[in-house]
Amino acid sequence: GAGVSQSPRYKVAKRGQDVALRCDPISGHVSLFWYQQALGQGPEFLTYFQNEAQLDKSGLPSDRFFAERPEGSVSTLKIQRTQQEDSAVYLCASSLYGLTGATGELFFGEGSRLTVL
Amino acid sequence: GNSVTQMEGPVTLSEEAFLTINCTYTATGYPSLFWYVQYPGEGLQLLLKATKADDKGSNKGFEATYRKETTSFHLEKGSVQVSDSAVYFCALILRTGRRALTFGSGTRLQVQP
Numbered sequence: 001g002a003g004v005s006q007s008p009r010y011k012v013a014k015r016g017q018d019v020a021l022r023c024d025p026i027s028g029h030v031s032l033f034w035y036q037q038a039l040g041q042g043p044e045f046l047t048y049f050q051n052e053a054q055l056d057k058s059g060l061p062s063d064r065f066f067a068e069r070p071e072g073s074v075s076t077l078k079i080q081r082t083q084q085e086d087s088a089v090y091l092c093a094s095s096l097y098g099l100t101g102a103t104g105e106l107f108f109g110e111g112s113r114l115t116v117l
Numbered sequence: 118g119n120s121v122t123q124m125e126g127p128v129t130l131s132e133e134a135f136l137t138i139n140c141t142y143t144a145t146g147y148p149s150l151f152w153y154v155q156y157p158g159e160g161l162q163l164l165l166k167a168t169k170a171d172d173k174g175s176n177k178g179f180e181a182t183y184r185k186e187t188t189s190f191h192l193e194k195g196s197v198q199v200s201d202s203a204v205y206f207c208a209l210i211l212r213t214g215r216r217a218l219t220f221g222s223g224t225r226l227q228v229q230p
Contacts (some may be wrong), residue, residue, distance in 0.1 A: 004160065035220075041222050042121075042221050043206075043208050043220045045215070045218070046161070083141030091160070091161070103166075104208070104218055105166070108153075111160065
């Protein structure tokens with residue numbers, strides 16, 4: 001597609017449910033990032049993929065959070081046993097370049113807004 | 118650690134007013150600096166960037182100069198328009214180590230006609 005696509009745009013989950021958020025990056029983009037954005041805050045880094053390799057997952061807040069990009073394209077962020085503090089907008093971003101060419105120029109999707117009741 | 122501090126919003130201006138949004142940073146290395154903008158209902162998009170000291174990034178009438186001595190990257194525009202109403206995020210990325218953007222908390226700009 002022309003841009004980064006995320007689904008679902010809105011998700012309401014009951015506490016304890018598992019959720020899966022999908023990201024379709026721009027075709028051919030090597031790097032893929034997940035960020036978490038709480039209300040009124042800036043995006044916080046969660047994890048980074050270069051192609052199918054997850055090179056940095058230091059931002060994942062707990063072992064309930066898991067991300068994958070098995071074929072180096074589409075990525076899924078999974079949150080198990082959701083808690084109220086997981087409520088946020090989850091942003092996906094992609095970049096044409098890998099680590100060595102990283103320029104900070106990212107293309108963001110519109111985000112998936114998760115509300116945990 | 119690395120961090121970005123922005124002035125709190127909202128900033129409310131009349132059309133054609135001068136805009137300044139302050140941004141300062143702390144970094145363990147030599148960062149590149151960015152301003153991203155989020156228009157209502159849209160994803161973040163890159164507005165401008167600067168990769169070394171004294172560089173000036175510019176786009177759509179917005180400018181920001183990389184000031185290493187004051188660790189600042191203030192965003193300016195001489196004459197704002199209603200269409201500039203958005204949330205503006207200052208961000209940095211290091212040249213080594215974690216190659217992910219670190220963002221400030223964002224500043225909402227509201228321009229009134």
